Amino acid sequence: MTTTATTTTAQPTYREAMREAMREALRKDDRVFLMGEDVGRYGGSYAVSLGLLEEFGPERIRDTPLSESGFVGAGIGAALAGMRPIVEIMTVNFSLLALDQILNNAATLRHMSGGQMNVPLVIRMTTGAGRQLAAQHSHSLEGWYAHIPGIKVIAPATIEDARGMLWTALQDPDPVLLFEHGTLYNTSGPLAEDAGPVDIARAAVRRAGSDVSVITYGGSLAKALEAAETLAGSGIEVEVLDLRSLRPLDDEAITDTVRRTHRCVVVDEGWRSGSLSAEVSARITEQCFFDLDAPVERVCSAEVPMPYARHLEEAALPQPERIVEAVRRVVA
Amino acid sequence: MTTTATTTTAQPTYREAMREAMREALRKDDRVFLMGEDVGRYGGSYAVSLGLLEEFGPERIRDTPLSESGFVGAGIGAALAGMRPIVEIMTVNFSLLALDQILNNAATLRHMSGGQMNVPLVIRMTTGAGRQLAAQHSHSLEGWYAHIPGIKVIAPATIEDARGMLWTALQDPDPVLLFEHGTLYNTSGPLAEDAGPVDIARAAVRRAGSDVSVITYGGSLAKALEAAETLAGSGIEVEVLDLRSLRPLDDEAITDTVRRTHRCVVVDEGWRSGSLSAEVSARITEQCFFDLDAPVERVCSAEVPMPYARHLEEAALPQPERIVEAVRRVVA
Amino acid sequence: MSRRTATVHPPAPEASPAAKHRLELLRDMMRIRLFEERCVELYSASKIRGFLHVAVGEEAVAVGVMRALEDQDAIVSTYREHGHALARGVPMDSVMAEMYGKVTGCSRGRGGSMHLFDVDRRFYGGNAIVAGGLPLAVGLALADKMRNRPTVTVCFFGDGAFAEGEFHECCNLAALWQLPILFACENNLYAMGTALERAQAETDLALRAASYGMASWPVDGMDVLAVEQATRVAVDRIRGGGGPCFLELRTYRFRAHSMYDPERYRDKAEVERWRERDPLDQLSTRMREDHELTQEQQNALGAEVKAEVDRAVEAAEAAELEPLEDLTRFVYTESEM
Amino acid sequence: MSRRTATVHPPAPEASPAAKHRLELLRDMMRIRLFEERCVELYSASKIRGFLHVAVGEEAVAVGVMRALEDQDAIVSTYREHGHALARGVPMDSVMAEMYGKVTGCSRGRGGSMHLFDVDRRFYGGNAIVAGGLPLAVGLALADKMRNRPTVTVCFFGDGAFAEGEFHECCNLAALWQLPILFACENNLYAMGTALERAQAETDLALRAASYGMASWPVDGMDVLAVEQATRVAVDRIRGGGGPCFLELRTYRFRAHSMYDPERYRDKAEVERWRERDPLDQLSTRMREDHELTQEQQNALGAEVKAEVDRAVEAAEAAELEPLEDLTRFVYTESEM
Numbered sequence A, B: 001m002t003t004t005a006t007t008t009t010a011q012p013t014y015r016e017a018m019r020e021a022m023r024e025a026l027r028k029d030d031r032v033f034l035m036g037e038d039v040g041r042y043g044g045s046y047a048v049s050l051g052l053l054e055e056f057g058p059e060r061i062r063d064t065p066l067s068e069s070g071f072v073g074a075g076i077g078a079a080l081a082g083m084r085p086i087v088e089i090m091t092v093n094f095s096l097l098a099l100d101q102i103l104n105n106a107a108t109l110r111h112m113s114g115g116q117m118n119v120p121l122v123i124r125m126t127t128g129a130g131r132q133l134a135a136q137h138s139h140s141l142e143g144w145y146a147h148i149p150g151i152k153v154i155a156p157a158t159i160e161d162a163r164g165m166l167w168t169a170l171q172d173p174d175p176v177l178l179f180e181h182g183t184l185y186n187t188s189g190p191l192a193e194d195a196g197p198v199d200i201a202r203a204a205v206r207r208a209g210s211d212v213s214v215i216t217y218g219g220s221l222a223k224a225l226e227a228a229e230t231l232a233g234s235g236i237e238v239e240v241l242d243l244r245s246l247r248p249l250d251d252e253a254i255t256d257t258v259r260r261t262h263r264c265v266v267v268d269e270g271w272r273s274g275s276l277s278a279e280v281s282a283r284i285t286e287q288c289f290f291d292l293d294a295p296v297e298r299v300c301s302a303e304v305p306m307p308y309a310r311h312l313e314e315a316a317l318p319q320p321e322r323i324v325e326a327v328r329r330v331v332a
Numbered sequence C, D: 001m002s003r004r005t006a007t008v009h010p011p012a013p014e015a016s017p018a019a020k021h022r023l024e025l026l027r028d029m030m031r032i033r034l035f036e037e038r039c040v041e042l043y044s045a046s047k048i049r050g051f052l053h054v055a056v057g058e059e060a061v062a063v064g065v066m067r068a069l070e071d072q073d074a075i076v077s078t079y080r081e082h083g084h085a086l087a088r089g090v091p092m093d094s095v096m097a098e099m100y101g102k103v104t105g106c107s108r109g110r111g112g113s114m115h116l117f118d119v120d121r122r123f124y125g126g127n128a129i130v131a132g133g134l135p136l137a138v139g140l141a142l143a144d145k146m147r148n149r150p151t152v153t154v155c156f157f158g159d160g161a162f163a164e165g166e167f168h169e170c171c172n173l174a175a176l177w178q179l180p181i182l183f184a185c186e187n188n189l190y191a192m193g194t195a196l197e198r199a200q201a202e203t204d205l206a207l208r209a210a211s212y213g214m215a216s217w218p219v220d221g222m223d224v225l226a227v228e229q230a231t232r233v234a235v236d237r238i239r240g241g242g243g244p245c246f247l248e249l250r251t252y253r254f255r256a257h258s259m260y261d262p263e264r265y266r267d268k269a270e271v272e273r274w275r276e277r278d279p280l281d282q283l284s285t286r287m288r289e290d291h292e293l294t295q296e297q298q299n300a301l302g303a304e305v306k307a308e309v310d311r312a313v314e315a316a317e318a319a320e321l322e323p324l325e326d327l328t329r330f331v332y333t334e335s336e337m
């Protein structure tokens, strides 16, 4: 996973867009600093922070020892003391070691104190499978985190969002978890020279369509769009909704698209049982049951720790073909 | 939370039934041992293991230091080496400190090794609110754990199940998480002298009814039954299904009851968004959408870290009144 | 911002500054003792619910440490923190109201006994996860250091926290980054029912902390003057840029771990031995020997403190509950919702 | 159950037992070196995917430690474990097949490079969570102790694991319960791109482990004979009921952390200095000086090992993939499903 030093470009990679977002935040606000394992000398395990150490120095681009609970909690404490920390956890699996701090402290301190304080912290982490990293490096737990009151959860799926969500998250007075799907870093796309902050509260229709809604986010967006292309070929017009914010969910956008199409497939890389897709399905039932012409379907990951072998990993994950089949079932 | 030494009784408390189950297991199988914080000298933070140290000694009733990740992982290792450990975590919140071991090891070792080993481990923990223990001691995360492939999750809600589920869980070759709702320990009820192991795979209809199904588990069962009584007064016959096993879910029992009543309310003490109730609702949509006469409703906890003040805690939790209202809506 | 709320009991005219000071220390310890003894009664009367952990016997630690701090310093505490809060100057009324779950409580009744907060006094709360407050303290100290603020963050925790990984991660981070943090370990020899020697392979806690390369030493936690003195030395060193310090404050809890604890794990004789070293008695006896305190003065002081506790209870009884419609407030910052 | 798979290269007739032994050690190290060098090529050829962490330069640790173990002993390893697996006797074919993700792999292709398992040899696997294998080792040792089995559990981990709380919890549990466990710390001075002194407040790792009250000492990890000797001393002590031991095995990784690492954090000169202490060269040179090995024998040995690697690659290339319909197998034990 090599990379070149960033230049603002018309076709940046997702990695470069994230890096540019961090650089902008570090320049604009001296309370912002980045802390995590190998974010400095190494340049970031996925090279997202490459070059930032040279520009901002070791105090603000702070390498930490392997102490996930310690440095995530330190980020919470620094936020309480007026800083605006960006804490990077290399991979979502390692965040389990910091879950006590995230759930018992970051998410609860404001409430437990009766509103005396707030925790303006952003935690970034890599999520998802697709790189044959096997069962301890491939979880997709962002939807699981979305269960926790007191935090917000966002998942940039596009270059614009990679560039624009971080700053908005840093303005948020409460803790925001930002999930970067590992397969997106090398993707690239056009980005306006003046691209900047974007809202992080609303879902976005990435493709308009009238026959069926496919609701997804993060690493699955591209797969949904690919499936939509295929289906367009056989005359099925799919509307693709990118949730963007997993907590809170944009109920209005969800019900709008379902009311338009009356049919829905939710695509989520999480393990099927108890995944975010279940919450989306349940809400559709609660909010627009009588608009549905067919039961909501879900395309999720197989309920198996991610296998290493490529053919097994591919079979375990949502794929365009499986999305196409699900859509054909709901429009049948 | 005081208690008397156990005697097999016709009216044991939930606590005594759990203790009797542990005693039986320790007597029957010398590979079984209990390990956790204060399970020995102290008698267990909720007095569940009271008296076991005297009968089985400090090797098999093993007090541990405050090292949740260390001793839960040690339980996994001991299981790999042929033992049948029962690991007690005082309260579900503290299990977050051991989540790395539970998710990255207990749930994945069998798969990562291509089936070479299995982890016959039982982890018991207290869950739930209702005792004014506030935001760091009142979580209800059993439904959240049910998202994880590789483990099983059970929630005894009755005296029979408190007495009978443990042994069956210990016979299971894979890791089983057993959740004891804190408000149940002092409840008591009749228990047959010869009561013993029960199955842990199937849900159970706790009350038959034809008008609407209320699906719940654990600490909410009593509330659901109370609501059912109230509703019976106004001629609404509620069928109450106790899930018992949260992973895997008993799809057959769920669809059976919904096909009978065509209306359903799911009651779950977890925070509403992303709770197990969402999964149950989504499955009902997938498996018997066309049998439904009304959208599935959910009665869950408010999305707030649990407040200390009694009136606020009561308002945050599912209560019989709220269940009654929800049922009236779906039968309307 | 004032750390003390009520005025100090007027000492006899001839009292020296040192005598005045000791009288204040005695008074602060009495406030904690009488407040907590009352809480135990109120618990039995079901006025207070949830978990209640009192620190009766450990008052010298709270008072001695707080006395050595400045207003700008930060504190992170545990679930056994009534004394820390009172000694820091959190008004007794607001602490008692919190025990009652009233909206006038220092956490609006949402936290209860284990979650007392007062951000104006940089009291960052009771934390009910053993060792869970330590990472917060590391972060507070990191921020203050990055901002070149001359502040010290004190983190209280018990001997039991030594077994938790979070504690070790924090010792390393604080020592590696030379953060202005004081690790205040309240070693009362038990973690619930587990005696130190059954929880720690090496029971010399000060020695183990030293293995992280920080200044670390044990202190008689039953002697408030010794605690204050040791804390001053540590805080001066930390403020001077010397990096973190660790104090093993050797103390003992006279009462049960919580209201649910039948104390099967220790014998009465041991408790009695420690009661002979009651920090309040030790100080008052010494003051009387030094003719700094008469029995009359002591009685008057007790009456005064009792009256303060009475007022706090009355106020808590009379206070309002937070309206139900506010249930979901304070989960997110409102301007944003 | 045999820990060695292929037969040992026949030494010259006059070879002494000691000479034979050194030849076996050399051979074991060469098997690891050539296997891993081939893996790097295969990764570039996209035959192997995922993360690949090789231990080139650290072979003396794997070989020296394994040589001192018995069949009944247990091993828990890390994601940098090809050498541990091969030295333990996991057949090279099954390890290479695992790298290919084939069903003939030691984990049926489900684990890959970071998750090699061979329960018949009590090789409890590669673990890709830093320090995540330590609690498992504590549990294995606890069970063996409870069952009075004369076994030792060895847990490998790197210098980076010292910062993780899990490591400290495990040191305390092992020392407190006097468990038969050997902590084998591979100190290669870096955790990914983070140098030891930028991660640890106290860089003397053996000293820190000693603070848990266990026997602990540093060893030259580039000298296979020194590693074997130290491990024998430690294992004898542990088997004798002496409780856990800690070995700081001082070594160095010659190659990048993984295939994605551009090595910006250390300079070539440092790597070169360590390469001069290549454990294979050191041993072979010494053996030639002692007239235990001729250049011809060494070449023949190299050719033999290369042939073994070639066969492993051919077998892996030819092997089957697990059928897709088996995707969800091995999540739960089948008899139960």
Ligand SMILES: Cc1ncc(C[n+]2csc(CCOP(=O)(O)OP(=O)(O)O)c2C)c(N)n1
Pocket (backbone or CB within 6 Å): B037, B066, B068, B090, B094, B097, C080, C128, C129, C130, C131, C157, C158, C159, C160, C161, C186, C188, C190, C191, C192, C257
């Ligand atoms: C992580 C965690 N594990 C367990 C508990 C339950 N618990 C509450 S207090 C306590 C004992 C702590 O002992 P110590 O740290 O010595 O503090 P003390 O109570 O003696 O003041 C335990 C085990 C908890 N609150 N948090």
Ligand SMILES: Cc1ncc(C[n+]2csc(CCOP(=O)(O)OP(=O)(O)O)c2C)c(N)n1
Pocket (backbone or CB within 6 Å): A037, A066, A068, A090, A094, A097, D080, D128, D129, D130, D157, D158, D159, D160, D161, D186, D188, D190, D191, D192, D257
């Ligand atoms: C808990 C956790 N945090 C971070 C990582 C990412 N990571 C993988 S290897 C590594 C460095 C570990 O260094 P060390 O323990 O010294 O072992 P070495 O790689 O040097 O053999 C890191 C940070 C991980 N796998 N697990």
Ligand SMILES: [Mg+2]
Pocket (backbone or CB within 6 Å): C158, C159, C160, C186, C187, C188, C189, C190, C191, C192
């Ligand atoms: Mg203690």
Ligand SMILES: [Mg+2]
Pocket (backbone or CB within 6 Å): D158, D159, D160, D186, D187, D188, D189, D190, D191, D192
């Ligand atoms: Mg290393």
